[in-house]
Amino acid sequence: MNRRTLLASAALAAMALAGTAQAQAMDKAKACFVYVGPINDGGWTQAHHVAVLKTQEHFGDKVEFIWQESVPEGADSERVMTQMALSGCNIIFATSFGYMDATNTVAAKFPNVKFEHATGYKREHANVTTYNARFYEGRAVQGHIAGRMTRSNKIGYIASFPIPEVVMGINSYFLHARKANPAVELSVIWVYSWFDPAKEADAAKALIDQGVDVIASHTDSTAPLAEAAKAGGAVLGFGQARDMEEYKPLPRVASIIDRWDAYYIERIQAVLDGTWQAQDSWDGLAKGAVEIGEFTGLPADVTAEAAALRDSIAAGTYHPFTGPINRQDGTPWLAAGQVAPDGDLLGMGFFVEGITGDVPK
Amino acid sequence: MIRLERRPTPSRAWAAATPVLAVVLTMLAGGLMFAALGKDPVAAIRTIFWDPLFNPQFAAYSRPQLLVKAGPLILIAVGLSLGFRAGVWNIGAEGQYIAGAICGAAVGLAFYPADLWLVFPLMVIAGAAGGILWAMIPALLRVRFGTSEILVSLLLVYVAQNMLAAMALGALRNPEGGGFPGSRNLSQYPAAANPELIAGTGLHWGVVAALVAVVGAQWLLGRHILGFQIRLAGQAPRAARFAGVRPDRLVVLCMGISGALAGLAGLFEVAGPAGQISIDFNAGYGFTAIIVAFLGRLNPLGILAAGLLMALTYIGGELAQFMLGLPAAAIQAFQGMLLFFLLALDLLSNWRVRLTVGRAA
Numbered sequence: 220m221n222r223r224t225l226l227a228s229a230a231l232a233a234m235a236l237a238g239t240a241q242a243q244a245m246d247k248a249k250a251c252f253v254y255v256g257p258i259n260d261g262g263w264t265q266a267h268h269v270a271v272l273k274t275q276e277h278f279g280d281k282v283e284f285i286w287q288e289s290v291p292e293g294a295d296s297e298r299v300m301t302q303m304a305l306s307g308c309n310i311i312f313a314t315s316f317g318y319m320d321a322t323n324t325v326a327a328k329f330p331n332v333k334f335e336h337a338t339g340y341k342r343e344h345a346n347v348t349t350y351n352a353r354f355y356e357g358r359a360v361q362g363h364i365a366g367r368m369t370r371s372n373k374i375g376y377i378a379s380f381p382i383p384e385v386v387m388g389i390n391s392y393f394l395h396a397r398k399a400n401p402a403v404e405l406s407v408i409w410v411y412s413w414f415d416p417a418k419e420a421d422a423a424k425a426l427i428d429q430g431v432d433v434i435a436s437h438t439d440s441t442a443p444l445a446e447a448a449k450a451g452g453a454v455l456g457f458g459q460a461r462d463m464e465e466y467k468p469l470p471r472v473a474s475i476i477d478r479w480d481a482y483y484i485e486r487i488q489a490v491l492d493g494t495w496q497a498q499d500s501w502d503g504l505a506k507g508a509v510e511i512g513e514f515t516g517l518p519a520d521v522t523a524e525a526a527a528l529r530d531s532i533a534a535g536t537y538h539p540f541t542g543p544i545n546r547q548d549g550t551p552w553l554a555a556g557q558v559a560p561d562g563d564l565l566g567m568g569f570f571v572e573g574i575t576g577d578v579p580k
Numbered sequence: 581m582i583r584l585e586r587r588p589t590p591s592r593a594w595a596a597a598t599p600v601l602a603v604v605l606t607m608l609a610g611g612l613m614f615a616a617l618g619k620d621p622v623a624a625i626r627t628i629f630w631d632p633l634f635n636p637q638f639a640a641y642s643r644p645q646l647l648v649k650a651g652p653l654i655l656i657a658v659g660l661s662l663g664f665r666a667g668v669w670n671i672g673a674e675g676q677y678i679a680g681a682i683c684g685a686a687v688g689l690a691f692y693p694a695d696l697w698l699v700f701p702l703m704v705i706a707g708a709a710g711g712i713l714w715a716m717i718p719a720l721l722r723v724r725f726g727t728s729e730i731l732v733s734l735l736l737v738y739v740a741q742n743m744l745a746a747m748a749l750g751a752l753r754n755p756e757g758g759g760f761p762g763s764r765n766l767s768q769y770p771a772a773a774n775p776e777l778i779a780g781t782g783l784h785w786g787v788v789a790a791l792v793a794v795v796g797a798q799w800l801l802g803r804h805i806l807g808f809q810i811r812l813a814g815q816a817p818r819a820a821r822f823a824g825v826r827p828d829r830l831v832v833l834c835m836g837i838s839g840a841l842a843g844l845a846g847l848f849e850v851a852g853p854a855g856q857i858s859i860d861f862n863a864g865y866g867f868t869a870i871i872v873a874f875l876g877r878l879n880p881l882g883i884l885a886a887g888l889l890m891a892l893t894y895i896g897g898e899l900a901q902f903m904l905g906l907p908a909a910a911i912q913a914f915q916g917m918l919l920f921f922l923l924a925l926d927l928l929s930n931w932r933v934r935l936t937v938g939r940a941a
Contacts, residue, residue: 251902285902285903285905286902287898287901287902288901288907288908289908291860291863292858293854293855293856293858293860293861294853294854294855295863298645298895298898299898299902301641302638302641302642302898302899302902303902305637305638305641306637306638306902306903307637316760317760320765380760380761381760382760411745411749411761411859412859579749
């Protein structure tokens with residue numbers, strides 16, 4: 220072992236010691252972000268990055284921000300987070316579900332660094348927080364619009380991975396489409412990627428070929444809207460994660476906008492104040508974590524209904540998963556008037572009654 | 581004017597000097613590119629080449645990571661170099677790497693959760709066998725029907741990638757994975773894990789295998805009749821035939837050895853650093869190894885150095901991305917420059933540059 224290694228080991232040991240000290244307020248902090256896609260993906264990652272830039276503006280010189288794009292989920296994300304922690308990051312935001320194990324592994328090694336994992340459920344250490352937004356609330360509004368606007372009675376959904384987060388969105392979308400139009404049928408295509416514009420476009424094409432005329436997507440790029448746009452207004456779609464205003468007024472008729480900035484400001488402020496605590500955060504329309512983008516290209520009555528639905532969810536007078544709701548196999552899930560407990564939603568691995576096709580097992 | 585003259589025999593001095601010169605030229609050209617991007621070129625080069633090794637903040641972590649990243653590159657490149665010397669062009673090591681990982685992981689998962697010492701050795705055998713099987717397809721097709729092993733082995737990479745996705749979604753999927761694609765984490769299953777052998781060094785069985793392969797290949801080429809035949813077949817195919825070398829046997833052997841080593845690399849990766857079979861488990865090691873093989877002049881010791889250098893540009897490149905905000909594409913361009921300069925300078929070992937004054941050739 221040469222002197223440099225010794226010094227480095229000493230530095231690591233010192234950092235580990237510091238980890239046992241009590242949290243203290245600090246004057247300056249360094250916040251680091253791990254992105255699954257490029258910062259201009261048009262959707263998920265871009266929405267995070269927009270929030271980061273707003274947060275940066277809010278804090279000015281007090282907080283240093285660094286980020287790394289297109290970090291694969293797996294061994295590489297573990298290395299990236301470790302290097303970030305070593306570079307002096309005080310708080311690390313891992314913004315994709317697949318970073319879950321890596322986040323917890325690295326968090327164990329750096330007890331003094333705060334870790335925030337988006338959309339996950341594992342909090343194995345005192346310095347790991349999970350955060351997410353109630354996107355299913357927005358899906359309800361999209362579903363209603365889809366049910367009212369489809370002429371072929373066939374609506375589609377481009378899904379990424381069969382995880383609860385995605386399954387819950389599909390169920391919410393379908394339930395509200397059926398409520399608005401009992402004849403509606405839903406087709407789901409799984410692309411097994413968060414960001415793969417070519418695959419997303421192929422999925423949209425396949426749906427359109429089947430006669431689908433309203434497409435929602437749970438992937439990160441604008442490719443599905445670009446495909447829908449080729450139909451010249453005959454196929455409708457939604458902005459996902461970002462307003463995707465470049466496709467206004469058609470085919471994009473509404474959007475789910477992820478608003479992470481308020482959360483990022485709150486959490487980084489907590490680090491500065493020394494008040495950061497591990498938690499699980501799941502806000503929705505009510506607190507502005509989810510926003511419905513402007514309704515465009517819709518008839519006035521549909522716009523009014525969609526807005527009313529949005530407002531009732533935001534006001535807390537209506538929950539998108541209110542019984543009676545049966546599972547796909549016909550067994551009862553929620554009794555009449557019963558509201559879905561959060562635990563059921565977070566572990567959702569089944570389709571509701573009326574959806575054809577299976578959740579991949 | 582400048583004239584090129586073919587050397588009667590390749591210059592040994594230039595053959596040794598060109599890799600070093602290529603690295604220097606890459607630094608210069610890369611520095612210009614970083615400067616054009618508005619970054620400090622000196623800081624960027626230092627972050628890529630110096631910080632992972634000697635920066636007190638990162639080195640203790642990134643130096644072991646160097647071995648983790650270089651291990652599979654060296655293991656695959658050594659195997660490829662034998663074939664390349666004999667004029668057998670296995671371009672599909674990426675596919676053999678995937679096949680080895682799938683076969684090895686399948687054996688390990690079949691035993692889950694049995695705690696037998698036998699599991700890991702069996703996985704190693706299965707990994708090598710998987711790589712050999714995948715390499716035998718192009719080898720036998722060439723021997724039997726005279727197909728091009730370049731095309732067949734390359735195209736089989738895409739077949740292997742689809743098999744990998746099918747395995748991650750189907751047969752090998754973690755039944756407790758909450759619907760997310762990907763197998764159980766082998767690195768958390770002690771009997772099947774390929775752990776760090778000495779804490780803090782990054783040394784795992786794959787790195788050991790890479791070192792053994794380097795020594796073995798050095799011995800084979802220098803002391804064994806097969807090594808002589810490989811060199812002869814590459815340099816003078818007709819003479820080799822007269823000397824009793826059977827070309828078909830050589831094709832099968834070279835493809836088999838390179839397939840086995842690529843398969844082993846895949847197995848060690850899936851049981852260690854990557855931990856699991858996932859849809860995008862392969863990170864391009866099989867293709868990068870081709871660069872490493874040539875960067876190392878198809879010489880086992882050269883490949884050892886080249887693998888470490890290539891790993892350095894990866895780890896350092898990541899550091900540069902988030903420390904200096906360099907885009908990921910700039911790092912890839914930088915790595916591309918390295919190969920470009922190396923191949924361009926290759927000219928100098930086979931050709932002599934002559935300056936002639938005043939008379940046309």
